[in-house]
Amino acid sequence: MAHVQTVLGPVATSELGGIMHHEHLLSLTPGPWLSGGPPARARSDAPTPDGADMRARDEAQVEVAVAALGGLAELGIGTVVDLSPYGVVGRDTHGGNVALLQEISRRSGVHVVAGTAVYLEPYSPDWAIEATLDEMAERFVADVIDGIGDTTVKAGILGEQATGLGVITAHEEKCLRAAARAQRETGLALITHTTHGTMALEQVEILAEEGADLSRVVIGHMDTQADAGYDRAVLDTGVNIAFDTIGKQFWDFVVEPLPDDLPEGEFTKQAYFRSDHSRARRIAALVADGYRDRLLLAQDMTGVEVYLNSTTHGEWGYSYLGAAFADLLRQHGVTDADMTTMLQHNPARLLTQMSG
Template identity: 70%
Template sequence: MSVVQTVLGPVPSEDLGRIMHHEHLLSLVPGPWLSGGRPDARVTATGLKPDPNETRYADDQVRHAVTALSGLAALGIGTVVDLSPYGVAGRDPVGANVALLQRISRESGVHVVAGSSVYLEAYSPRWTVEADLRQMTERFVADAAQGIGTSGVRAGIFGEQATSLNRITAHEEKCLRAAARAQRETGLGLTTHTTHGTMALEQLEILRQEGADLDHVVIGHMDTRADLGYVRQVARTGVHIAFDTVGKQNWDFVLEPEPHDQPDGEIAKQAYHRSDITRATRLATLVAEGFEDQILLAQDLTGAEVWMNPTTHGQWGYSYLGASFSTLLLEHGITEKQIEKMLLTNPARLLQTTARP
């Protein structure tokens, strides 16, 4: 029987429903301010040991996620994949709060699959930078076999494994190779993060060198690449590609955390725009060219960016993909059957694995 490893245990793949393949469920609250202040500050003041599952901030994270997921059942979406790397998008640096995804799944009735990965070097926890290739591989394998970090929740996929804009640092290459080796050992799927669609072919070359199963690899964020010819070139390798920032029409161009010593005064800022009309047009082109069996869809929704997209994520939340954007795809000539492939058949195939004890 084909099964998928969710945060609550193995689930038959036919029970998944439609799948949002790239989301971040613990990042919907962009900070602890709704909880009455930072949990670590309260802990310091009281002398108590922090518990990521008991703070008011954690309760806010769960409550907001459950509410945000409440409209998905009506759209046939039954599964969300949380691809938050260590220390990024709501996940803590050691993976302890992945346990919150179990609460979210139970309370929402939505299947949740947890990924394991390391993000861009500038955002990577110190322990991942200090780990060598063998140690990082062992960590990923343990995340699949025993549980992510200290959470006890087993990974059902590796990703989003990241590389930088127009380059791959030595640390990022190490982690990508480790994810490939762990994929080879565990049989899980692997999905990547490309920064604005760059370095996709270089990612594939590294994965080939490591003997990764490219039939179970997704190259992420290809909808943010300005050059459709490049996207087509990646798709022609036979690998899966993700249009996984649907609804994120505007976002800040941020490659590293803001410096602690930022001087007062005016700062330069870059932002990026990619309209959903462009996404729909490109998807229609790729489907017409025969790539419909290789495409996955998601929103990559985070609370920190919703304010920049008030008519998409800001109005529809997680329902945007299955409601508004799917209608846009139909208007561009993509059929219901083809949408079903991109939202169900293709992502389910990437998540399937043989049941393990």
């Protein structure tokens, strides 16, 4: 039977509805002041909040996520994929808080699929840094078969597996290869994170070396770079690509955490602008050129960035993609059938597993 592994168990592919394939449901508050206390950092000796603080934080995160998902049903979107890697953007160091996704799914009525991955090296937990390639592959496979971390929540997809800005560190290559090996063993699709669209072709080369099924690979965040020719070069390797930061028109360019000993006073930071009009034009052009069946769409929305995008994520939340941005796509000639393919059929195909 064709099914998708959600956090509450297998669900028939036909029941998914529209799918936001790259989100972070436990990262919707802009800071710990709205979520009951600071989470433990992935690579820090900071004290962990006590039990009462942890329960208050968890409940606040669940409530925020359930409220944020409230407008999706009327847009035909019934499934959200949470691609939070270990130790960052909503996933704690060992993955235990993935169980909160079950409560979010129960209360909201939205199907939630959990991924498993490790993020960029500066944000990776110590245990992942120290793991061998074989150990990382075994961890990912266990997350699919047994459950993520110490939970019984099984991963329904691999990702977002990350590489850096213009570089793939030895650790990031190790984890990417491990994810490819886990894909070969489990058959799950694999989604990557490119930092501002860089190293996409290098990711594909590594995955191909490991024997990954490229038709079940999604190269992520391709909309954060501006070269339409690069889009096509990546697609022509046989992979899928994602325009999955829709609504993030303004973005602080943070590749590594700020140092704890940052001196007082002015400092330089990088930021970027990528208009949704340019995203819509590029999607329309790719659809016209016959790539519709290998394009995926999402918002990658996190609370820490909402303040920079008050007219997109700040105003619309998760509804932005299916409402305002869908209208923008129509203005560029993308049809409702095209959008159904990109928002439903393509991610459903990648999420689907077969069982006897």
